[in-house]
Amino acid sequence: MSPLIQSLDGLVRFTRGLSRLATRVIGLALLAVVIFIGVEILLRKLAGHSLSGVHEYSGYVLAVLSAWGISHTLLERAHIRIDVVHGRLTPLSQHALNIVSLLALNLVAWTIALNAYPVLAKSLANGSTANTPLATPLWIPQLLWAAGYCWFAFTTSVIGLRVLAALCQRDAPTLDALIGMDNGELAEAPLTKESR
Template sequence: MISRLQAVNRGVGLILGLVLAATIAFVIADVVMRQMGRSLGGSDEISGYAMGVLASWGLAVALAERAHVRIDLLRQGLSTRGRAVLDLVAMAALAFIAVLVAWQAWPVLGKTLERGSRANTPLETPLWIPQGLWFAGWLWFAVCAALTLLAALLIAARRDWPRLEDAIGMGHEGEEALADARRLEDDRR
């Protein structure tokens, strides 16, 4: 399940990268055109919407890539089982927050839909469009986090600690960074 979520989120990450590149190109084109006395208009508004949408969807991509920040001061000195317990606690906390924010994001979108709200800008963007994409990103993050936690709990129930670390641990880059930091500290002594 975790590998499938990672594969889907790699595709999502690719789409997010393309959207970001298109947003950058649009802003650059608008800035250049302003120098010539013309403007595409709305680049500030559209780029703001893009950043909100990219951020909410990017959370699930970061989860799949194990790129969320962790404080590993305690974790680094523990056994494999001890690290697994902290990884499970971190995953449970992340899933809880993701579900809570997605749950609380729905009323924002719901009121916008109910009122037919539009942006108070020259574009008069129907706000359900950017808010719907933003909410969908939070919902996807909540689903990914909950499914990842479920898979991790199933792995933990089998007491397969190395597999659990591969599934929700820091990842090889994080472990390598910690090992490098330890070597530097040892060299200083």
């Protein structure tokens, strides 16, 4: 196995691990938001008071969750894909279609990441705050949101490089494991000796 393949497999493992960690942290934040919304509803109904900022922060958590969760979803091949045509193609055509879709996704990811920074920079330059009683500095949620999309762009690039290396080696099991339609037990295959 070449040092390049080992390095790329290490990067895939790193992106998978960090994406999984980020998803768990954001999942815990989402759980906390759900609990606070429940408490806020009970307080409003029973005591006539409400917790300020719950709805504002739940929106921030959802935005950050979507930005960071998309990388984990890509790595686990859990995005919704319609396989009406895909399943009827030859394996070579399936691989070609999968590679084209990954490269298109990489282009979209970088477009989002590059356009997220100006939003953050404008909020920093203007000292923008939320139009709410809490007046949250907008750069805080926007930084987490933009970082998630930058991570997504990095992740699609790492997967893209590993897929192109597998293509050059004609390594069909790795191609299937990284970008194939089946979301089964092959997800970790390119990182084990059995797939070589």
